[in-house]
Amino acid sequence: MLRAPLASERITMIDPTTGIKVVQLTSYPVPSWNLLYNWPSVTPDNRRVVFTSQRYAGRTAPWDVWRCDTDGLNLFQLTDRGDEPQTLPPTAALGPDGESVYSVWHHDCVFCRIDLETGRLEELCDLMPLRGSERASFGYMAFSPSGRHAFLARFAVPVSSGCVKIDLATGVADTIDLGGLFTGCDQARGRLAFMASPQDVGVIERPDGTRMLGRTDPASSDMWTTDEEGGDPRFLCPNLFAHYAFVGKTSAMQGCGRPPERCIWFCEEGKDPEKLVQGPYFWHSGPSFDGEWIVADTNWPDMGLQLVHVPTRHFRTLCHPRASLGHPQEGHPHPSLSRDGRVAVFGSDRTGVRQVYVAYVTDEFRESVKAGELDNPRDKWI
Amino acid sequence: MLRTPLASERITMIDPTTRSKIVQITSYPSPSAHFAYDWPGVTPDNARVMFLTQRWTARDAPWDIYRCDTDGLNLFQLTERDEKAGSPAAVLSLDGKTIYAAWREEFILCTIDVETGRMEDLLDIHPYCPEGFLIAGLRIGGMGKRLFVSFLSYTKGGGRAIRIDLASGTVKVYEADMGIYGCDQASGRVLVIRNFQRLGTKMSSDGSRVYTNANPGPMTIWSVDEEGGDEKYVGTLDMFGHSTLLGRTSKVQGTGQPPHRCIWIAEAEKEPYKLVEGPYFWHAGASFDGEWILSDTNWPDMGLQLIHVPTRRFRTICHARATQGHAQFGHAHPGLSQDGRIGVFTSDRTGMTQVYLVHITDEFRESVKAGELDRPRDKWI
Numbered sequence: 001m002l003r004a005p006l007a008s009e010r011i012t013m014i015d016p017t018t019g020i021k022v023v024q025l026t027s028y029p030v031p032s033w034n035l036l037y038n039w040p041s042v043t044p045d046n047r048r049v050v051f052t053s054q055r056y057a058g059r060t061a062p063w064d065v066w067r068c069d070t071d072g073l074n075l076f077q078l079t080d081r082g083d084e085p086q087t088l089p090p091t092a093a094l095g096p097d098g099e100s101v102y103s104v105w106h107h108d109c110v111f112c113r114i115d116l117e118t119g120r121l122e123e124l125c126d127l128m129p130l131r132g133s134e135r136a137s138f139g140y141m142a143f144s145p146s147g148r149h150a151f152l153a154r155f156a157v158p159v160s161s162g163c164v165k166i167d168l169a170t171g172v173a174d175t176i177d178l179g180g181l182f183t184g185c186d187q188a189r190g191r192l193a194f195m196a197s198p199q200d201v202g203v204i205e206r207p208d209g210t211r212m213l214g215r216t217d218p219a220s221s222d223m224w225t226t227d228e229e230g231g232d233p234r235f236l237c238p239n240l241f242a243h244y245a246f247v248g249k250t251s252a253m254q255g256c257g258r259p260p261e262r263c264i265w266f267c268e269e270g271k272d273p274e275k276l277v278q279g280p281y282f283w284h285s286g287p288s289f290d291g292e293w294i295v296a297d298t299n300w301p302d303m304g305l306q307l308v309h310v311p312t313r314h315f316r317t318l319c320h321p322r323a324s325l326g327h328p329q330e331g332h333p334h335p336s337l338s339r340d341g342r343v344a345v346f347g348s349d350r351t352g353v354r355q356v357y358v359a360y361v362t363d364e365f366r367e368s369v370k371a372g373e374l375d376n377p378r379d380k381w382i
Numbered sequence: 383m384l385r386t387p388l389a390s391e392r393i394t395m396i397d398p399t400t401r402s403k404i405v406q407i408t409s410y411p412s413p414s415a416h417f418a419y420d421w422p423g424v425t426p427d428n429a430r431v432m433f434l435t436q437r438w439t440a441r442d443a444p445w446d447i448y449r450c451d452t453d454g455l456n457l458f459q460l461t462e463r464d465e466k467a468g469s470p471a472a473v474l475s476l477d478g479k480t481i482y483a484a485w486r487e488e489f490i491l492c493t494i495d496v497e498t499g500r501m502e503d504l505l506d507i508h509p510y511c512p513e514g515f516l517i518a519g520l521r522i523g524g525m526g527k528r529l530f531v532s533f534l535s536y537t538k539g540g541g542r543a544i545r546i547d548l549a550s551g552t553v554k555v556y557e558a559d560m561g562i563y564g565c566d567q568a569s570g571r572v573l574v575i576r577n578f579q580r581l582g583t584k585m586s587s588d589g590s591r592v593y594t595n596a597n598p599g600p601m602t603i604w605s606v607d608e609e610g611g612d613e614k615y616v617g618t619l620d621m622f623g624h625s626t627l628l629g630r631t632s633k634v635q636g637t638g639q640p641p642h643r644c645i646w647i648a649e650a651e652k653e654p655y656k657l658v659e660g661p662y663f664w665h666a667g668a669s670f671d672g673e674w675i676l677s678d679t680n681w682p683d684m685g686l687q688l689i690h691v692p693t694r695r696f697r698t699i700c701h702a703r704a705t706q707g708h709a710q711f712g713h714a715h716p717g718l719s720q721d722g723r724i725g726v727f728t729s730d731r732t733g734m735t736q737v738y739l740v741h742i743t744d745e746f747r748e749s750v751k752a753g754e755l756d757r758p759r760d761k762w763i
Contacts, residue, residue, distance in 0.1 A: 006441060007708075007709065007710065008593075008708040008709065009707075009708060009709040010707055010708035010709070011705050011706075011707025011708065011709065011712060012590070012707060012708075013707075021588065023590070024705075024707065027705065027707065027709045027711070027712060027730075028413075028441050028709070028711070029411070029413065029439055029730075029733055029734045029735075030439055030440060030441070055440055056438055056439055056440030056443065057411070057412075057438070057439035057440070069591075071589075071590035071591050072590070072708060073583065073591055073593075351705075351730070351733035352732060352733025352734070353733050353734075
């Protein structure tokens with residue numbers, strides 16, 4: 001489907017402390033979510049952004065895929081798939097050519113291609129038989145460097161293991177046993193990353209008596225890579241990350257450190273992990289394709305979105321999402337960058353309902369990051 | 383239908399900088415919005431306010447008509463049209479006893495009794511609506527005896543209109559290009575829009591696009607007799623950001639477009655003039671006697687301004703704190719009751735568009751006339 005353009009919901013604002021222009025793309029009070037930060041959700045020409053939105057406000061309301069121009073006009077609903085209760089948005093990603101969206105809804109596990117221009121939906125393959133267990137689902141989509149294949153992590157109980165590989169030309173899907181949880185595809189070499197011995201997550205009690213979700217298994221886990229068939233395993237790095245993603249089209253992996261570290265780790269095969277930058281507690285981080293820029297949200301305390309320049313290791317506050325930053329995922333900004341790093345996409349529930357926002361990264365701002373400028377207003381020399 | 387009174391959703395507050403009493407009429411988290419600000423949605427006795435509420439929270443959810451007492455009690459749902467009916471154009475009768483409404487996907491003109499919620503279908507208006515046009519608004523004319531329905535097209539440009547005699551049900555179809563701007567309650571004439579805009583986009587200086595009128599000529603306002611003849615030029619619609627008739631007078635009042643930061647007054651065959659200048663006034667509604675105007679402000683938001691027309695003085699009555707972006711549900715769109723003592727506005731300050739009232743006291747009106755500045759002002763000069 002393609003619902004003809006809905007009235008623009010844009011709200012334009014200037015971040016009051018950084019001067020960066022932010023456009024709220026959605027404002028109708030149903031939850032709208034930006035796509036995962038491991039891969040750009042903005043088309044290569046920076047013209048459109050893809051996201052998901054609930055059809056109505058309800059914890060199990062269905063989720064649809066939407067697009068909007070990055071300046072906030074031309075808001076289109078692309079899909080209207082099923083009325084079944086859905087507890088999570090579909091796993092969706094903008095295809096490598098920027099002309100299709102690939103999506104799998106958790107209730108029917110059918111892998112679909114959606115034409116970004118027309119909204120035409122094509123069912124490519126049924127992944128239900130590949131789930132392995134009844135409670136398994138598919139997430140964390142990645143693509144091969146050639147754009148021929150898509151990969152999806154298979155999240156299962158009790159153990160998440162391996163991934164499915166889908167031929168986007170033929171719709172043929174196979175499972176690949178990685179011996180761990182799929183964590184991405186190296187865009188330089190085509191190698192698949194996985195987390196060996198993924199941690200068991202359970203409830204742990206803290207000193208103040210409150211409970212939190214946390215790691216219950218003290219054993220360490222590591223990041224490994226394999227070839228596209230699951231062979232030739234090679235050690236990449238220890239799993240130091242709270243959240244992680246490959247650094248754009250490079251073979252390096254970056255991610256936010258876990259407490260007590262307050263850093264972004266930068267890891268490459270055969271090298272010791274490095275702390276790329278240190279300072280606030282970086283929380284979730286997404287890179288540009290050339291690996292030159294990373295945008296990260298921060299927490300405990302919230303210090304806004306930080307734009308990191310990888311070569312100089314300098315960073316500066318881009319804007320403040322003012323999200324609730326609590327337990328629910330809808331309160332996490334999960335920022336990502338466009339391919340060229342000039343458009344940042346994030347979510348925020350600052351209005352009480354999660355909405356999708358973009359921030360424009362100007363040349364002037366990029367230069368100020370490289371130069372190591374502090375945040376504005378700074379009207380004193382030192 | 384009349385759904386027996388729902389639990390009050392009232393939240394009473396005092397504006398922290400003006401001390402005006404505000405009553406949030408709706409607070410359930412589905413969008414609510416008051417009737418269009420060009421005509422009072424409050425009954426003549428100031429006892430009740432009419433508004434719209436979405437039945438559930440979804441972009442395409444149907445809109446129902448509600449009423450509530452202006453103190454926030456007695457919240458009633460009056461209608462429950464089909465789920466595919468969309469949103470209605472609705473207007474409250476002069477005596478405040480009847481609502482005329484037409485849901486935009488149904489094209490049925492109906493009446494709703496404000497007291498009982500009893501609904502009657504009056505007329506199928508679909509045959510009168512050209513392809514590509516939508517129901518833009520309902521206007522009450524002829525001292526409450528006639529109803530004008532305006533159809534506009536944002537994709538093609540232009541307008542069409544019909545007039546319905548409410549006693550006999552006879553329909554007059556206007557063949558000319560005209561949308562109904564409003565009914566001049568003083569003279570019985572009708573103000574019409576010619577060359578209604580076709581929406582296009584233009585690039586703003588920062589590279590983002592904004593909507594604009596893609597038609598080559600300007601939109602214009604004319605005063606005509608009830609048959610559409612005896613045209614008298616009022617002005618261009620493009621001089622206004624938003625505008626309405628000045629209550630029951632023959633004048634048009636409206637907010638200026640940039641670079642003007644004013645409220646214009648225009649009248650047939652007279653030069654328009656700036657009533658007040660100051661902040662960027664955005665949308666403005668008037669009291670029936672034409673003595674008061676209530677306007678929101680934007681870029682920057684300086685709150686709702688109450689303007690006293692004879693003295694040309696104004697003062698901040700309260701702060702709507704709406705998001706004021708592109709989406710209509712983030713605009714305050716303030717309107718006044720017939721006597722100008724109740725201001726009605728919407729705000730999405732909570733994240734959800736809700737309906738609010740501000741009670742305008744005699745003391746505050748006198749302070750506007752006297753040219754008082756806003757509080758706190760604890761210094762002589």
